[in-house]
Amino acid sequence: MEKELKKSVIGEPMDRVDGRLKVTGAATYSAEFNIPNLTYAVLVSGTIASGTITAIDTRAAERAPGVLTIITHLNAPQLAGYQASAIAANGKPNYRVFGGDKIFFNGQPVAMVVADTFERATYAASLVKATYQKDEHKTSLEDNLANAISPSRGKDYQRGAIDAYKTAPVQVEQTYMLPTEVHSPMELHNTTAMWDGDKVTVYTKSQGVKATQQSIMNTFKLTDDKVQVNSRFVGGAFGSALRTWPHEIATVMAAKKVGRPVKLLLTREQQFTMVGYRPKTIQKIGLGATADGQLVGITHESYSQSSVFEEFTEGSNNVSRFLYASPNVTTRYKIIPLNVGAPAPMRGPGEATGAYAIESALDELSYKLNIDPIALRLKNYAENDPERNLPYSSKYLKECYSIGAEKIGWSNRSQTPGAVKEGDWLVGYGIGCGVFGAHRGRATAKIRINADGNVNIQCATADIGPGTATSMVLIASDALGMPTDKITFELGNSAFPQAGQQGGSSTVSSVGSAVHDASLALKKKLMELSGKTESDLSPGNYTDIIKQQNLPYLEITQGSQGGDEGSKYSMYSFSAHFCKVHVHSVTGQVKVVKAVAVVDAGTIINHKTAGSQMIGGVVGGIGMALTEEALFDDRYGRYINGNFADYHVPVHADVPDIEAVFIDKPDPVLNPMGTKGIGEISIIGFAPAIANAVYNATGKRVREMPITPDKLI
Amino acid sequence: MNQFEYIRATEQAAAVKALVKDANTQFIAGGTNLIDLMKMGVAKPDKLVDITRLPLKDIKKTPTGIHIGALALNSQVAENSLILQHHPVLALALNSGATQQLRNMATVGGNMLQRTRCGYFFDVNMPCNKREPGSGCGAIGGINRMHAIFGASESCIAVHPSDMCVALAALDATVTVLGPKGERRMPFADFHRLPGDHPEHDNTLQKGELILGVDIPDARQTKNVAYLKVRDRTSYAFALVSVAAVLNIEGGIIKNAKLAMGGVAHKPWRLHAAEASLIGKQATIDNFKQAAQIAMQGAKTYKYNEFKVKLGHNTIVQALKTAASVA
Ligand SMILES: Cc1cc2nc3c(=O)[nH]c(=O)nc-3n(C[C@H](O)[C@H](O)[C@H](O)COP(=O)(O)OP(=O)(O)OC[C@H]3O[C@@H](n4cnc5c(N)ncnc54)[C@H](O)[C@@H]3O)c2cc1C
């Protein structure tokens, strides 16, 4: 009886469809294509932070064995898409790879050596000697706050009275610092390019092959049929592969110059300077509340670093505008242009940074008011979006609070800091909330059913780790009523139908909708061909219909996009992160002993991969709170820990049992599956949960991340 | 990385000879430190003499103690039953260093000769007297959070990064080396040196000398030991400070104490005065605190490493508490 019920596969904890390929090493990542006649490129990094290249001596390198070419700004081919002018439209200097003699930041590539082996290219690169005229450089955020400018994006915001928190009976006014964090995926950034006449094929680490294709088309003035970009497997990216970086353009340029395929793999050290990072920020929060905990005003000011040639803004203030129901909110944002590489979005861009500050300040307020931090959040719970005055499409944050509190053992928490001890360890509990916009972009999927009953779907989306292909197979399986093992999903090829980049937690919502709609369109076509109605069409009929029509296969390309729901609803994913920490009372070492992340992200398509996403985000949050900090010596404008030994990402021993709990209730508005998005909220709010737990354990409020032992003794 | 020649030594004397003959030749053992330095352009040998095939891997009992060959792997030493039985503090120290993968490659000799992790030393575009004598010390006016608080000089404030060596210093080990003129032995404490005016020399090894092994004298007590390493992440990070404590407690009275610190000086830092203050005393927290205070006297700090004085103090107290099982 039970068997006959049509059970949806949605939510099933399904193994990754490419899991076997990955764990057996059979998955070919972009740096692993052994193309005949391949040559190897190595970039030479500049060694000053600001100035002009006065000379580059490449003679010794040219004589080194196996060297094919050395590209510098003196001989780089002119690229049609690079503006000739040294000044961009926004009045900033243009940074173009090998586009001129100006140095904007330390580590900027000054030459590329191409040789017949990687080792020979590496050796020759060490022989290239650049001489510079140094200019004064600025790399310190703190020392240059006076040079802050208002960016053209990230406008200031005002609701109600300006800085109203200052009028409230209970106030918190504090400054929070988050250091520069570097994405640090395991797989290094890499690009392989090969030209065939006027056509170029590129293998690269990318979060969106269509966007990379477009950049190459623009830079080399090519049409889309001349540029093919592949990025099927990506060994993590966290936002670092959301743009086409200079090294990718340089590789395409070099392949043209040497007339052979060229492969470039950045070094770990170059990952620190060439492919973005989460910019260092200083955030000032003012909170004002009535004595019983009603928020009167929130002021959130952010200062973040940017390069001298671009404006990069973190959306760090956004969360303060709508997460809590405060009648008065003021936000101000300034950037400080510095001689540093360009920042880039990093997991939970803006919100992770902002939530760290606001969720820490709220915790401080809870102690001032002597109100439980969860009670304080409930007291100021926003039933509707106070920024846009719209209802939320769905919001189960209250449920997140109560489930998380129960799972972490919140009742064991003492409102008095430092009151709970287990042996030499002080015990603390903390909460931090995450919120991130739920989006749906335009996407198109091509679906084909063969006469043998196998279904193949293609879309130019990416999978940087969340298990996209697996989720898409589940969505198609559900829509078609077919078993998952009959369905394959292909991605990471620019020849496939259009999809946006994998960023902003929007892939399942956008691409999943296209897969869903394409599956329904296929069913509709089958009905048309067979004259069957919805109720008498069953998956068992699909192949019969195709055979009856004498077709080898049936194929449909279906675009999909949302409507005007964004103007009627505010759509967000929510999370409540909880943790229990131990802080050693003598040595100051912090251990997260338990983590619980409760998530309202709409329908969960695959509980297994979604759980993994959450674990990854929580680990990122541990890094943010406890270990990660890229350090500059401002005298030289160089990192002093730009490597994996000294830049500390969390290791297994830093990571406790992590329990991810999903509310798993569909969002009725955003897309047909009812999903919202989990990639970002998995990290957003976790760092403050730890900082708050550390305070609860010790009574010490650390306002400069990371919380290392020296700050607690 | 420069191009280099590579030969394998099959015999100790030949290895020493090869090193003496060519000015720019270096031994290579596990390569976990040397290869990194070569990649960064910090070490530029013309020739490498691979010594890993030399018969120096034994860990064995001798009439006076235990001998560990210079080519015994860090992981072999840490898991060896003789070591676990007689000198568990050495196993604790080794296991707190690096990662299992590195410990499976790293040798005892290589561990002793690993270079400082000072970021300026590793970056050939920064000044560093140790790497390039006379170029200045980047760390003194720079980011010196990891740097020395004892025994530093105007020319270098680097620390020796090893955990193993801290335990060996506490255990009164001796080192045997083979040079062109034959073998010589020295106390472990005299193996590494302070930077003085010549930070380019980490130790007292002479040109061409090959470490054959270390000998640890028998200890009377093996129960009351601890190795405590405080670091920025729970594993795979160098010590902010570390403490090896070896106590001999009889009837609640400390009969003997051996203490050494890591992460505070250019060499493993033996705490003789603190040890003396403990002998004949009861194993109490107050006495531990007093010893820690004595140990930290004379510390000199820089802009970012002031915390090491308090952290050092606390880590000594905690290590003694753990060694003595005092809550
Ligand atoms: C990322 C990272 C983290 C680490 N973390 C730690 C840590 O937390 N704690 C810690 O203690 N260590 C740590 N280490 C260092 C590690 O312990 C050393 O790299 C290792 O012990 C070196 O041994 P090796 O055999 O590989 O030496 P090699 O790299 O082969 O050699 C190092 C030097 O010793 C010389 N040498 C080697 N053997 C002899 C010999 N018998 N006689 C004369 N000269 C010799 C070589 O010529 C060379 O100059 C870490 C290393 C890395 C890379």
Ligand code: SF4
């Ligand atoms: S502390 Fe020593 S190793 Fe570090 S920069 Fe100064 S001289 Fe070099």
